[in-house]
Amino acid sequence: MKKVITLILICFLAVAVNAQQNTTAITGAPATVKLVSEAKPAAPVVETLVVKESEFNFGKIPQGKPVTHVFEIINGGKDSLKIVNVQASCGCTTPEWEKDKAIAPGATAKITVGYNAAAEGAFNKPVTITYNGTENKQLFIKGEVWKTPAASAPENKSLSDLKN
Structure with missing residues (x-):
């Protein structure tokens, strides 16, 4: 039982550390790199x-x-x-x-x-x-x-x- 709990905690920590590393990488990215594709604005709705x-x-x-x-x-x-x-x-x-x-x-x-x-x-x-x-x-x-x-x-x- 201790091994299962320890394994779950290790997985949780690995996910948390990985998420922090990705956040750091995104924050420190050069300004010329597009990280998120820009959504095109929706065409205006024309009232008939x-x-x-x-x-x-x-x-x-x-x-x-x-x-x-x-x-x-x-x-x-x-x-x-x-x-x-x-x-x-x-x-x-x-x-x-x-x-x-x-x-x-x-x-x-x-x-x-x-x-x-x-x-x-x-x-x-x-x-x-x-x-x-x-x-x-x-x-x-x-x-x-x-x-x-x-x-x-x-x-x-x-x-x-x-x-x-």
């Missing part, structure tokens, strides 16, 4: 569908007043781009775009997103663009709907005094 803004904040909007925003997209690829579908997350958000038009490289197109401000409170709605068959990109609209008063403001009687 580029959006100028991926999120739009309507801020505070009155209840019952629909609002719209136009998102501008650019074809950043080398081939024409086809928007297959633009899908909103609920019925209160309605996207519109030119369905049959291919977008040439470098050209722009517009997606108009409408929001029906019927429900009071904050909202954050995703809109998913499907293009070139299976690729997706998401846009977001957000804001806060404030409740409008049920009745109009009371009549200002002193206004008639000013007219006289």
Whole structure:
């Protein structure tokens, strides 16, 4: 048993000494010797569908007043781009775009997103663009709907005094 333990310790020490010697050799190597091959930087990923803004904040909007925003997209690829579908997350958000038009490289197109401000409170709605068959990109609209008063403001009687 002592021989097995001694043998294991000798192997461990041999590995440790060898590792220290290799480290010393690497540290003391001349500057002209390349020890590690340099990895080439990865080619930059070119976005096919580029959006100028991926999120739009309507801020505070009155209840019952629909609002719209136009998102501008650019074809950043080398081939024409086809928007297959633009899908909103609920019925209160309605996207519109030119369905049959291919977008040439470098050209722009517009997606108009409408929001029906019927429900009071904050909202954050995703809109998913499907293009070139299976690729997706998401846009977001957000804001806060404030409740409008049920009745109009009371009549200002002193206004008639000013007219006289």
